[in-house]
Amino acid sequence: MKNKLTYIIDDDKLTVKLMSILISKNKFCEEIQSYNNAQHALEELKKNEFDNEILPDAILLDLNMPMMDGWQFLDEFIELSLKKEICIFIMTSSIDPADIEKAKEYQIVKDYIEKPITAKKLDILCKLIGEIN
Amino acid sequence: MTNKLELYFKAAQSAKIGIWKMNVQTDHVFWDAVTKCILEVPADFDPVNGNGINFYTEGENRDRIKNRIYTAIHEGISFEDKFQITTAKNNIKYIECICKVEMIQGKPANLLGTFQDITKEQNLINQLQLNVEKFSSIFSSANDSIFIIDTSNGIITDCNPRSSVLTGYHVFELKGIHYTELFPEEFRKEARFFLKYNLHRNDYTVDETFIKTKTGDSIPVEIASGKKFQVDHITYLVCFIRDISERKNAENKMNLLSLAASETTDTIVIANHKGIAVWANQAYLDLTGLTMIEVLGQKPGYLSKGPETDATSSSLMRKAIGNQESIKITVLNYNQKKEKYWFELNITTAFDNHNNFINFIGVGRNVTSRIEKELELKKLLEVTSNQNNKLYNFTHIVSHNIRSHTSNLSMVVDVIENTDDIQEKLSYFELFKEGTEKLSESIEYLNEIITIQQKTNIEKKEICLKNEIEKTKKALRLVIKESKIIITDTIPEDLMVTAIPAYLDSILLNLITNAIKYKSTQRTATLEIQHEFIDNYNVINFKDNGLGLDLERNGHKIFGMYKTFHGNEDAKGIGLFITKNQLEAMNGKIEVESELDLGSNFKIYLNEK
Numbered sequence: 001m002k003n004k005l006t007y008i009i010d011d012d013k014l015t016v017k018l019m020s021i022l023i024s025k026n027k028f029c030e031e032i033q034s035y036n037n038a039q040h041a042l043e044e045l046k047k048n049e050f051d052n053e054i055l056p057d058a059i060l061l062d063l064n065m066p067m068m069d070g071w072q073f074l075d076e077f078i079e080l081s082l083k084k085e086i087c088i089f090i091m092t093s094s095i096d097p098a099d100i101e102k103a104k105e106y107q108i109v110k111d112y113i114e115k116p117i118t119a120k121k122l123d124i125l126c127k128l129i130g131e132i133n
Numbered sequence: 134m135t136n137k138l139e140l141y142f143k144a145a146q147s148a149k150i151g152i153w154k155m156n157v158q159t160d161h162v163f164w165d166a167v168t169k170c171i172l173e174v175p176a177d178f179d180p181v182n183g184n185g186i187n188f189y190t191e192g193e194n195r196d197r198i199k200n201r202i203y204t205a206i207h208e209g210i211s212f213e214d215k216f217q218i219t220t221a222k223n224n225i226k227y228i229e230c231i232c233k234v235e236m237i238q239g240k241p242a243n244l245l246g247t248f249q250d251i252t253k254e255q256n257l258i259n260q261l262q263l264n265v266e267k268f269s270s271i272f273s274s275a276n277d278s279i280f281i282i283d284t285s286n287g288i289i290t291d292c293n294p295r296s297s298v299l300t301g302y303h304v305f306e307l308k309g310i311h312y313t314e315l316f317p318e319e320f321r322k323e324a325r326f327f328l329k330y331n332l333h334r335n336d337y338t339v340d341e342t343f344i345k346t347k348t349g350d351s352i353p354v355e356i357a358s359g360k361k362f363q364v365d366h367i368t369y370l371v372c373f374i375r376d377i378s379e380r381k382n383a384e385n386k387m388n389l390l391s392l393a394a395s396e397t398t399d400t401i402v403i404a405n406h407k408g409i410a411v412w413a414n415q416a417y418l419d420l421t422g423l424t425m426i427e428v429l430g431q432k433p434g435y436l437s438k439g440p441e442t443d444a445t446s447s448s449l450m451r452k453a454i455g456n457q458e459s460i461k462i463t464v465l466n467y468n469q470k471k472e473k474y475w476f477e478l479n480i481t482t483a484f485d486n487h488n489n490f491i492n493f494i495g496v497g498r499n500v501t502s503r504i505e506k507e508l509e510l511k512k513l514l515e516v517t518s519n520q521n522n523k524l525y526n527f528t529h530i531v532s533h534n535i536r537s538h539t540s541n542l543s544m545v546v547d548v549i550e551n552t553d554d555i556q557e558k559l560s561y562f563e564l565f566k567e568g569t570e571k572l573s574e575s576i577e578y579l580n581e582i583i584t585i586q587q588k589t590n591i592e593k594k595e596i597c598l599k600n601e602i603e604k605t606k607k608a609l610r611l612v613i614k615e616s617k618i619i620i621t622d623t624i625p626e627d628l629m630v631t632a633i634p635a636y637l638d639s640i641l642l643n644l645i646t647n648a649i650k651y652k653s654t655q656r657t658a659t660l661e662i663q664h665e666f667i668d669n670y671n672v673i674n675f676k677d678n679g680l681g682l683d684l685e686r687n688g689h690k691i692f693g694m695y696k697t698f699h700g701n702e703d704a705k706g707i708g709l710f711i712t713k714n715q716l717e718a719m720n721g722k723i724e725v726e727s728e729l730d731l732g733s734n735f736k737i738y739l740n741e742k
């Protein structure tokens with residue numbers, strides 16, 4: 001399996017719980033690390049900047065979050081000098097066209113997925129990651 | 134005979150008439166003293182034949198005398214003629230020479246003649262001739278029509294070519310008609326009166342009237358009559374008639390223009406190159422409430438400024454006038470009663486044909502109603518766009534918050550479906566319950582907000598703010614005690630604010646609770662509540678020394694729904710959103726000033742209008 005570690009960044013604890021169940025059932029990755037606060041995820045990434053082994057392969061990122069939101073996370077993420085290519089997927093319940101357009105402006109965003117996440121959607125992501133790595 | 138001749142000589146001498154004689158046979162020539170005197174030769178001058186001819190001015194005069202003498206000598210023809218001579222002293226004189234031929238046996242024997250100095254007379258004639266020419270040239274080439282009228286019968290006896298141009302008649306048609314025929318029916322009496330008056334006065338007078346042309350058109354003219362003159366007991370009157378249609382047209386145009394300028398409802402002020410008013414119309418006086426005396430000699434507008442007059446507009450106008458440029462501007466002015474009005478002013482510059490600056494012309498109008506409508510429209514637009522924004526936000530909230538819960542629920546359903554293990558299915562039931570609870574909680578919040586927004590017409594009441602704050606502090610006394618927060622206020626005891634009581638309660642509770650919730654653990658928490666009055670608002674400041682927040686990063690989210698910034702467990706992200714909605718429902722607003730780790734100041738605006 002190419003996708004070893006996936007970060008889930010979402011303030012909604014129920015969503016994180018459900019995502020974890022779905023992901024492990026679908027064998028999307030080997031390990032999941034979840035963050036309710038994007039700031040914490042960012043700090044973790046910074047800490048492991050030079051250790052590709054413990055950096056995630058994919059990040060599932062929610063947009064609407066208190067404190068640091070998805071956009072702010074992306075802006076800070078770009079500034080990091082990571083050597084590893086990480087697939088970022090926006091995963092949100094927002095169906096606002098403005099959000100979808102804004103997501104396209106970030107090159108690092110591989111795809112924009114509307115909640116709810118389903119087994120089928122995870123399959124597509126798997127393929128996307130496969131293409132990249 | 135001798136006696137007779139002598140008598141004759143004497144008479145001639147005293148009449149200054151010279152006598153001369155020439156014998157044709159002997160060529161003997163005699164000049165008397167008068168002749169010699171005229172020729173300015175000495176008294177002892179002894180003339181010989183041919184001497185005389187040389188005094189006649191060379192050219193036509195000399196040729197003529199030669200010719201005359203020749204025909205007299207050879208054909209016996211007497212003559213009587215006038216000549217120009219040059220005297221011995223080189224003076225030019227005019228003389229009259231009469232020559233009688235004395236015949237003896239049918240042949241000319243003697244030429245007898247007189248010689249008379251007529252220089253004076255000739256000069257007079259010459260001058261007269263010149264005058265005639267001068268006057269006839271004036272008469273024929275004058276720009277005015279000149280009529281000479283016989284006052285005994287009113288007949289035009291002469292007129293110049295210009296008359297023909299003016300009237301359309303030929304000169305020969307004009308001569309002989311009665312002068313009144315030149316005037317239209319209705320002006321004849323006036324013309325008659327005018328000429329009659331002039332006949333008595335003998336002054337130069339001018340009058341304006343109309344004449345009728347051959348084609349029947351009426352032309353405005355100026356009629357002047359000068360001195361009359363008499364020939365053969367008949368008095369003639371000279372009339373000068375001048376076509377003044379162009380001037381009249383210009384005058385009419387000017388009259389119309391000045392009528393328009395003075396009667397228009399637009400205000401007009403004309404200023405000189407220094408910007409000093411030289412003229413203003415009634416509309417300007419009406420609008421400004423000034424008198425003409427107050428306006429003239431001053432810079433227009435100097436009495437129209439007021440406290441709210443925009444300084445930028447004033448300086449723009451000053452600059453344009455300084456540079457002698459045109460400008461269009463709308464300013465808030467004041468009339469004499471200190472009433473405000475919006476004044477749309479168009480200052481244009483006028484130059485003459487040589488591009489010299491002459492005047493500023495300021496045309497303006499009162500556009501108060503238009504500007505007020507514009508302002509009202511702008512306000513309406515603000516309200517609408519605000520409403521639209523609110524609606525958009527609300528839709529977004531609904532779509533996002535409801536969707537996030539429903540998508541969770543559908544994910545639960547998904548995992549339930551994807552397992553055959555009944556135990557596992559049942560284990561997901563707790564998650565399902567959690568999802569539905571959150572959904573209903575969201576719906577409740579949304580409902581609460583809709584209720585706030587709908588009830589904008591709940592009656593506001595006068596509330597004593599100080600009392601309300603005390604009430605809230607009492608309700609929160611346990612948390613206040615626990616948090617050790619120091620709450621101070623400088624609210625006047627008697628300050629009354631206008632608000633919906635339940636909303637004010639909720640707002641105070643929320644803001645005080647927030648100050649406690651987001652206090653800094655690094656220092657003793659404080660909250661100062663202050664009051665100020667801005668425009669129509671009672672503004673209440675809630676200034677804390679808590680965690681504060683980075684407005685640049687999160688300012689746009691602070692009053693949104695479900696936005697929390699400090700990761701507190703009890704932060705629901707709904708409080709400020711509700712506070713904002715409640716204030717807006719009362720036509721108020723909320724603002725925040727904050728710095729991370731220094732504290733925040735929430736300013737609530739209660740509309741007192």
